[in-house]
Amino acid sequence: MTETVGIVIVSHSSDIAKGTADMVRQMVGSEVKVAFCGGNPDGGLGTSVQLIIDAINAAWSPKGVAVLVDLGGAETNSEMAVEMLEPARRDLVVVCNAPIVEGAVMAATEAAGGSTLAQVKAVAEELSAD
Amino acid sequence: MSVPSETFKSLVKAAAEQVIASAPELTSLDQAIGDGDHGTNMKRGCEAVLGKLDAISAQPLDEAFKMIGKTLVMTVGGASGPLYGSFFLAAGEALSHDKHLPEDLADVFGSAVNAVSARGRSHVGEKTMLDVLVPVLETLKTAAGQPDLIARVRATATDAVERTAPMQATKGRASFLGARSVGHVDPGARSSCVLVQAVCAGLEARA
Numbered sequence: 001m002t003e004t005v006g007i008v009i010v011s012h013s014s015d016i017a018k019g020t021a022d023m024v025r026q027m028v029g030s031e032v033k034v035a036f037c038g039g040n041p042d043g044g045l046g047t048s049v050q051l052i053i054d055a056i057n058a059a060w061s062p063k064g065v066a067v068l069v070d071l072g073g074a075e076t077n078s079e080m081a082v083e084m085l086e087p088a089r090r091d092l093v094v095v096c097n098a099p100i101v102e103g104a105v106m107a108a109t110e111a112a113g114g115s116t117l118a119q120v121k122a123v124a125e126e127l128s129a130d
Numbered sequence: 131m132s133v134p135s136e137t138f139k140s141l142v143k144a145a146a147e148q149v150i151a152s153a154p155e156l157t158s159l160d161q162a163i164g165d166g167d168h169g170t171n172m173k174r175g176c177e178a179v180l181g182k183l184d185a186i187s188a189q190p191l192d193e194a195f196k197m198i199g200k201t202l203v204m205t206v207g208g209a210s211g212p213l214y215g216s217f218f219l220a221a222g223e224a225l226s227h228d229k230h231l232p233e234d235l236a237d238v239f240g241s242a243v244n245a246v247s248a249r250g251r252s253h254v255g256e257k258t259m260l261d262v263l264v265p266v267l268e269t270l271k272t273a274a275g276q277p278d279l280i281a282r283v284r285a286t287a288t289d290a291v292e293r294t295a296p297m298q299a300t301k302g303r304a305s306f307l308g309a310r311s312v313g314h315v316d317p318g319a320r321s322s323c324v325l326v327q328a329v330c331a332g333l334e335a336r337a
């Protein structure tokens with residue numbers, strides 16, 4: 001199987017993260033690795049740097065990983081998680097500035113076609129362009 | 131000069147306990163202009179720091195600061211985790227590179243504040259914790275070596291928090307409210323003030 005860019009979905013809510021991942025799998029299929037996480041370290045609404053690191057490693061691909069986030073803290077914690085990865089992986093992970101559901105579906109669709117990490121990020125971020 | 135590990139430990143304990151005691155107030159401020167989790171998030175992070183306090187204070191000072199930072203990053207669960215985490219990680223990093231406490235306090239604090247600014251891509255005047263940390267840094271620089279340094283830092287922090295009330299948030303969740311964020315004190319600025327005041331009180335008690 002050809003390697004594709006992996007997708008990570010990070011929401012404050014584990015329900016939203018799981019639901020988004022379900023939509024990606026149904027619409028794009030299983031050839032793209034998708035991992036998700038939601039909830040703070042106590043399981044309440046929020047995000048957890050450790051869970052984000054685990055999700056990135058679970059979706060790992062040599063082509064890199066695109067991370068889709070919902071609100072502020074999810075983005076800040078995702079950026080922190082990327083910096084805490086092992087050095088060889090850090091430069092192969094991007095946090096996309098895109099709406100979480102549409103961005104994840106568009107990014108996974110692009111990734112399924114074998115696109116590069118930069119292409120996957122660009123397609124997801126087109127959704128945020130005016 | 132150096133900071134004795136017992137002093138460090140008692141200051142960290144005082145600061146963490148004060149934040150925990152302030153959690154209801156921080157949450158209520160955050161409910162007004164954020165998502166209402168700042169108090170519980172900071173409380174969780176500070177409880178984790180207290181839980182590791184013996185291990186933390188057994189480290190050399192630079193590693194102790196980094197452990198505090200990493201603990202906050204891993205346990206807070208909101209944006210304040212990476213923000214406060216970066217503050218302590220950068221302070222530890224400065225201490226690993228030829229800076230020493232207490233004599234280089236302003237330099238170390240400056241490195242820490244810069245890390246918060248970089249992490250949040252934010253600057254002073256945007257109704258954030260930087261609106262307390264940056265004025266405190268200025269006082270640390272201008273009043274360095276003065277006998278009333280601690281009193282001036284305390285006054286600076288208290289004034290600075292109140293000055294966030296009329297600001298309109300342009301960063302963080304409060305920015306979603308636009309003009310409606312005006313009139314409320316920023317919860318991150320308040321938690322920064324709580325930390326600064328707790329450390330000052332601890333130092334006064336030891337003086």
